Amino acid sequence: MLYKDKIYEGLSVQIVVPEGEYQGRYKTRVEEVGQKIITIGVPVAGGQFIPLREGTQLEVVFVDDLSAYSFSTVLIKRLSVPIPTFIIEFPEKISKVQRRKYVRVQVVSPLQYRIVERNGLGIEQKGFMHDLSGGGLLFHARECIPEKTPVLVEPVIGDTPMQIPAIVVRCMKEEKDSYLVSAEFYEISEKTRDKIITYVFELQREMRKKGLV
Known part of the structure:
Protein backbone atom coordinates (compact mmCIF):
# COMPACT_ATOMS: atom_id res chain seq x y z
CA MET A 1 0.00 0.00 0.00
CA ARG A 99 2.29 20.57 1.49
CA ARG A 100 4.46 22.40 -1.04
CA LYS A 101 1.32 23.67 -2.78
CA TYR A 102 -0.11 24.97 0.50
CA VAL A 103 -3.71 24.07 -0.22
CA ARG A 104 -5.95 27.06 0.51
CA VAL A 105 -9.45 26.77 1.94
CA GLN A 106 -12.10 29.33 2.74
CA VAL A 107 -12.33 30.09 6.45
CA VAL A 108 -14.61 32.87 7.64
CA SER A 109 -13.80 33.74 11.24
CA PRO A 110 -12.83 36.82 13.25
CA LEU A 111 -9.20 37.62 13.90
CA GLN A 112 -7.10 40.39 15.38
CA TYR A 113 -3.95 41.86 13.91
CA ARG A 114 -1.30 44.40 14.80
CA ILE A 115 1.11 46.26 12.57
CA VAL A 116 4.73 45.77 13.62
CA GLU A 117 6.23 49.23 14.03
CA ARG A 118 9.80 50.31 14.72
CA ASN A 119 9.12 50.83 18.40
CA GLY A 120 6.93 47.75 18.89
CA LEU A 121 3.44 46.51 18.09
CA GLY A 122 0.72 48.88 16.99
CA ILE A 123 -2.84 49.04 18.29
CA GLU A 124 -4.83 45.83 18.03
CA GLN A 125 -7.26 45.93 15.10
CA LYS A 126 -10.16 43.63 14.32
CA GLY A 127 -10.73 41.88 11.01
CA PHE A 128 -12.14 38.72 9.45
CA MET A 129 -10.19 35.84 7.97
CA HIS A 130 -11.30 35.01 4.42
CA ASP A 131 -9.12 32.00 3.61
CA LEU A 132 -6.14 30.13 4.99
CA SER A 133 -3.23 27.97 3.86
CA GLY A 134 0.02 26.68 5.29
CA GLY A 135 1.78 29.63 3.67
CA GLY A 136 -0.44 32.53 4.65
CA LEU A 137 -3.94 33.95 4.83
CA LEU A 138 -6.32 36.46 3.30
CA PHE A 139 -8.26 38.70 5.65
CA HIS A 140 -10.66 41.63 5.62
CA ALA A 141 -9.51 44.89 7.22
CA ARG A 142 -10.87 48.42 7.52
CA GLU A 143 -7.59 49.92 6.34
CA CYS A 144 -5.27 49.33 3.43
CA ILE A 145 -2.01 47.92 4.76
CA PRO A 146 0.90 48.65 2.39
CA GLU A 147 2.87 45.84 0.77
CA LYS A 148 5.88 44.51 2.72
CA THR A 149 4.39 45.72 6.01
CA PRO A 150 5.12 43.25 8.83
CA VAL A 151 2.06 42.32 10.86
CA LEU A 152 1.23 40.02 13.74
CA VAL A 153 -1.99 38.16 12.93
CA GLU A 154 -3.97 36.41 15.65
CA PRO A 155 -6.34 33.83 14.14
CA VAL A 156 -7.96 30.91 15.92
CA ILE A 157 -6.76 27.65 14.33
CA GLY A 158 -9.15 24.90 15.33
CA ASP A 159 -9.66 25.69 19.00
CA THR A 160 -6.24 27.30 19.48
CA PRO A 161 -5.66 31.09 19.42
CA MET A 162 -2.35 31.81 17.69
CA GLN A 163 -0.01 34.74 17.15
CA ILE A 164 1.72 34.45 13.77
CA PRO A 165 4.18 36.91 12.19
CA ALA A 166 3.43 37.70 8.55
CA ILE A 167 4.33 40.06 5.71
CA VAL A 168 1.67 41.81 3.63
CA VAL A 169 2.06 40.97 -0.06
CA ARG A 170 -1.07 42.62 -1.45
CA CYS A 171 -3.93 44.91 -0.42
CA MET A 172 -7.09 45.21 -2.53
CA LYS A 173 -9.98 47.58 -2.00
CA GLU A 174 -13.37 45.84 -1.88
CA GLU A 175 -15.73 48.66 -1.03
CA LYS A 176 -15.79 51.76 1.13
CA ASP A 177 -13.76 51.18 4.31
CA SER A 178 -13.18 47.51 3.44
CA TYR A 179 -9.99 45.92 2.11
CA LEU A 180 -8.73 42.41 1.40
CA VAL A 181 -5.21 41.92 2.72
CA SER A 182 -3.06 39.00 1.58
CA ALA A 183 -0.23 38.10 3.97
CA GLU A 184 2.45 35.42 3.94
CA PHE A 185 3.58 33.79 7.17
CA TYR A 186 7.09 34.80 8.13
CA GLU A 187 9.63 32.87 10.22
CA ILE A 188 7.11 30.55 11.86
CA SER A 189 8.08 27.25 13.44
CA GLU A 190 7.43 23.97 11.64
CA LYS A 191 5.27 22.94 14.59
CA THR A 192 3.01 25.95 14.02
CA ARG A 193 2.91 25.40 10.26
CA ASP A 194 2.12 21.72 10.78
CA LYS A 195 -0.85 22.63 12.97
CA ILE A 196 -2.16 25.05 10.33
CA ILE A 197 -1.71 22.52 7.50
CA THR A 198 -3.41 19.79 9.49
CA TYR A 199 -6.33 22.12 10.23
CA VAL A 200 -6.60 23.13 6.55
CA PHE A 201 -6.51 19.49 5.52
CA GLU A 202 -9.30 18.60 7.95
CA LEU A 203 -11.46 21.48 6.69
CA GLN A 204 -10.91 20.35 3.11
CA ARG A 205 -11.89 16.79 4.02
CA GLU A 206 -15.11 18.02 5.67
CA MET A 207 -15.92 20.14 2.62
CA ARG A 208 -15.44 17.12 0.35
CA LYS A 209 -17.84 15.11 2.49
CA LYS A 210 -20.44 17.85 2.07
CA GLY A 211 -19.82 18.08 -1.68
CA LEU A 212 -18.52 21.65 -1.45
CA VAL A 213 -15.24 20.96 -3.28
Whole structure:
Protein backbone atom coordinates (compact mmCIF):
# COMPACT_ATOMS: atom_id res chain seq x y z
CA MET A 1 0.00 0.00 0.00
CA LEU A 2 1.22 3.50 -0.81
CA TYR A 3 2.56 5.51 2.15
CA LYS A 4 2.31 2.67 4.67
CA ASP A 5 5.98 3.26 5.48
CA LYS A 6 4.97 6.72 6.75
CA ILE A 7 3.42 5.11 9.83
CA TYR A 8 5.98 4.25 12.49
CA GLU A 9 6.39 4.00 16.27
CA GLY A 10 6.56 7.43 17.88
CA LEU A 11 4.72 9.20 15.03
CA SER A 12 2.62 12.12 16.29
CA VAL A 13 -0.94 11.96 14.96
CA GLN A 14 -4.32 13.54 15.48
CA ILE A 15 -7.41 11.38 15.69
CA VAL A 16 -10.66 12.92 14.54
CA VAL A 17 -13.91 11.67 16.09
CA PRO A 18 -16.55 12.79 13.55
CA GLU A 19 -19.63 12.48 15.74
CA GLY A 20 -21.01 11.49 19.11
CA GLU A 21 -20.33 12.55 22.68
CA TYR A 22 -16.59 12.85 22.15
CA GLN A 23 -16.66 14.53 18.74
CA GLY A 24 -13.47 16.49 18.14
CA ARG A 25 -9.73 16.30 17.39
CA TYR A 26 -7.23 14.78 19.80
CA LYS A 27 -3.44 14.52 19.77
CA THR A 28 -1.69 11.23 20.44
CA ARG A 29 1.13 9.06 19.07
CA VAL A 30 1.69 5.67 17.49
CA GLU A 31 2.96 3.13 20.03
CA GLU A 32 3.27 0.05 17.83
CA VAL A 33 2.71 -0.91 14.19
CA GLY A 34 1.64 -4.40 13.12
CA GLN A 35 0.65 -6.00 9.83
CA LYS A 36 -3.08 -5.47 10.34
CA ILE A 37 -3.32 -3.22 13.39
CA ILE A 38 -1.84 -0.03 14.83
CA THR A 39 -1.58 0.70 18.55
CA ILE A 40 -1.95 4.35 19.60
CA GLY A 41 -1.96 6.02 22.99
CA VAL A 42 -5.34 6.93 24.43
CA PRO A 43 -5.61 10.72 23.98
CA VAL A 44 -6.07 13.00 26.96
CA ALA A 45 -8.30 16.08 27.14
CA GLY A 46 -8.83 18.18 30.24
CA GLY A 47 -6.62 15.83 32.23
CA GLN A 48 -8.85 12.84 31.47
CA PHE A 49 -8.45 9.92 29.08
CA ILE A 50 -10.99 9.96 26.24
CA PRO A 51 -13.11 6.78 26.76
CA LEU A 52 -14.03 5.98 23.17
CA ARG A 53 -16.05 2.83 22.61
CA GLU A 54 -14.85 -0.12 20.58
CA GLY A 55 -16.30 0.17 17.09
CA THR A 56 -15.92 3.98 16.95
CA GLN A 57 -15.12 5.25 13.45
CA LEU A 58 -12.03 7.48 13.36
CA GLU A 59 -10.02 9.62 10.98
CA VAL A 60 -6.27 9.76 11.62
CA VAL A 61 -4.24 12.75 10.36
CA PHE A 62 -0.45 13.20 10.35
CA VAL A 63 2.21 15.17 8.49
CA ASP A 64 5.82 14.90 7.38
CA ASP A 65 8.20 17.46 5.83
CA LEU A 66 6.40 17.51 2.47
CA SER A 67 2.85 16.30 2.85
CA ALA A 68 -0.18 15.78 5.03
CA TYR A 69 -1.83 12.35 5.19
CA SER A 70 -5.08 10.92 6.50
CA PHE A 71 -6.86 7.60 6.68
CA SER A 72 -10.12 6.19 7.97
CA THR A 73 -10.11 3.41 10.54
CA VAL A 74 -12.08 1.87 13.39
CA LEU A 75 -11.28 1.35 17.07
CA ILE A 76 -11.00 -2.42 17.54
CA LYS A 77 -9.99 -2.76 21.18
CA ARG A 78 -9.09 -0.76 24.28
CA LEU A 79 -6.23 -1.79 26.58
CA SER A 80 -5.33 -0.37 29.99
CA VAL A 81 -1.97 -2.08 30.68
CA PRO A 82 0.92 -1.49 30.57
CA ILE A 83 -0.34 1.92 29.38
CA PRO A 84 -3.80 2.97 28.14
CA THR A 85 -3.90 2.31 24.40
CA PHE A 86 -6.32 1.92 21.51
CA ILE A 87 -5.89 -0.76 18.86
CA ILE A 88 -7.11 0.43 15.47
CA GLU A 89 -7.29 -1.23 12.06
CA PHE A 90 -4.37 -0.72 9.69
CA PRO A 91 -5.85 1.35 6.84
CA GLU A 92 -6.56 0.00 3.39
CA LYS A 93 -5.91 3.44 1.91
CA ILE A 94 -3.91 6.51 2.97
CA SER A 95 -4.67 9.84 1.29
CA LYS A 96 -1.98 12.44 0.65
CA VAL A 97 -2.01 16.21 0.16
CA GLN A 98 1.13 18.00 -1.04
CA ARG A 99 2.29 20.57 1.49
CA ARG A 100 4.46 22.40 -1.04
CA LYS A 101 1.32 23.67 -2.78
CA TYR A 102 -0.11 24.97 0.50
CA VAL A 103 -3.71 24.07 -0.22
CA ARG A 104 -5.95 27.06 0.51
CA VAL A 105 -9.45 26.77 1.94
CA GLN A 106 -12.10 29.33 2.74
CA VAL A 107 -12.33 30.09 6.45
CA VAL A 108 -14.61 32.87 7.64
CA SER A 109 -13.80 33.74 11.24
CA PRO A 110 -12.83 36.82 13.25
CA LEU A 111 -9.20 37.62 13.90
CA GLN A 112 -7.10 40.39 15.38
CA TYR A 113 -3.95 41.86 13.91
CA ARG A 114 -1.30 44.40 14.80
CA ILE A 115 1.11 46.26 12.57
CA VAL A 116 4.73 45.77 13.62
CA GLU A 117 6.23 49.23 14.03
CA ARG A 118 9.80 50.31 14.72
CA ASN A 119 9.12 50.83 18.40
CA GLY A 120 6.93 47.75 18.89
CA LEU A 121 3.44 46.51 18.09
CA GLY A 122 0.72 48.88 16.99
CA ILE A 123 -2.84 49.04 18.29
CA GLU A 124 -4.83 45.83 18.03
CA GLN A 125 -7.26 45.93 15.10
CA LYS A 126 -10.16 43.63 14.32
CA GLY A 127 -10.73 41.88 11.01
CA PHE A 128 -12.14 38.72 9.45
CA MET A 129 -10.19 35.84 7.97
CA HIS A 130 -11.30 35.01 4.42
CA ASP A 131 -9.12 32.00 3.61
CA LEU A 132 -6.14 30.13 4.99
CA SER A 133 -3.23 27.97 3.86
CA GLY A 134 0.02 26.68 5.29
CA GLY A 135 1.78 29.63 3.67
CA GLY A 136 -0.44 32.53 4.65
CA LEU A 137 -3.94 33.95 4.83
CA LEU A 138 -6.32 36.46 3.30
CA PHE A 139 -8.26 38.70 5.65
CA HIS A 140 -10.66 41.63 5.62
CA ALA A 141 -9.51 44.89 7.22
CA ARG A 142 -10.87 48.42 7.52
CA GLU A 143 -7.59 49.92 6.34
CA CYS A 144 -5.27 49.33 3.43
CA ILE A 145 -2.01 47.92 4.76
CA PRO A 146 0.90 48.65 2.39
CA GLU A 147 2.87 45.84 0.77
CA LYS A 148 5.88 44.51 2.72
CA THR A 149 4.39 45.72 6.01
CA PRO A 150 5.12 43.25 8.83
CA VAL A 151 2.06 42.32 10.86
CA LEU A 152 1.23 40.02 13.74
CA VAL A 153 -1.99 38.16 12.93
CA GLU A 154 -3.97 36.41 15.65
CA PRO A 155 -6.34 33.83 14.14
CA VAL A 156 -7.96 30.91 15.92
CA ILE A 157 -6.76 27.65 14.33
CA GLY A 158 -9.15 24.90 15.33
CA ASP A 159 -9.66 25.69 19.00
CA THR A 160 -6.24 27.30 19.48
CA PRO A 161 -5.66 31.09 19.42
CA MET A 162 -2.35 31.81 17.69
CA GLN A 163 -0.01 34.74 17.15
CA ILE A 164 1.72 34.45 13.77
CA PRO A 165 4.18 36.91 12.19
CA ALA A 166 3.43 37.70 8.55
CA ILE A 167 4.33 40.06 5.71
CA VAL A 168 1.67 41.81 3.63
CA VAL A 169 2.06 40.97 -0.06
CA ARG A 170 -1.07 42.62 -1.45
CA CYS A 171 -3.93 44.91 -0.42
CA MET A 172 -7.09 45.21 -2.53
CA LYS A 173 -9.98 47.58 -2.00
CA GLU A 174 -13.37 45.84 -1.88
CA GLU A 175 -15.73 48.66 -1.03
CA LYS A 176 -15.79 51.76 1.13
CA ASP A 177 -13.76 51.18 4.31
CA SER A 178 -13.18 47.51 3.44
CA TYR A 179 -9.99 45.92 2.11
CA LEU A 180 -8.73 42.41 1.40
CA VAL A 181 -5.21 41.92 2.72
CA SER A 182 -3.06 39.00 1.58
CA ALA A 183 -0.23 38.10 3.97
CA GLU A 184 2.45 35.42 3.94
CA PHE A 185 3.58 33.79 7.17
CA TYR A 186 7.09 34.80 8.13
CA GLU A 187 9.63 32.87 10.22
CA ILE A 188 7.11 30.55 11.86
CA SER A 189 8.08 27.25 13.44
CA GLU A 190 7.43 23.97 11.64
CA LYS A 191 5.27 22.94 14.59
CA THR A 192 3.01 25.95 14.02
CA ARG A 193 2.91 25.40 10.26
CA ASP A 194 2.12 21.72 10.78
CA LYS A 195 -0.85 22.63 12.97
CA ILE A 196 -2.16 25.05 10.33
CA ILE A 197 -1.71 22.52 7.50
CA THR A 198 -3.41 19.79 9.49
CA TYR A 199 -6.33 22.12 10.23
CA VAL A 200 -6.60 23.13 6.55
CA PHE A 201 -6.51 19.49 5.52
CA GLU A 202 -9.30 18.60 7.95
CA LEU A 203 -11.46 21.48 6.69
CA GLN A 204 -10.91 20.35 3.11
CA ARG A 205 -11.89 16.79 4.02
CA GLU A 206 -15.11 18.02 5.67
CA MET A 207 -15.92 20.14 2.62
CA ARG A 208 -15.44 17.12 0.35
CA LYS A 209 -17.84 15.11 2.49
CA LYS A 210 -20.44 17.85 2.07
CA GLY A 211 -19.82 18.08 -1.68
CA LEU A 212 -18.52 21.65 -1.45
CA VAL A 213 -15.24 20.96 -3.28
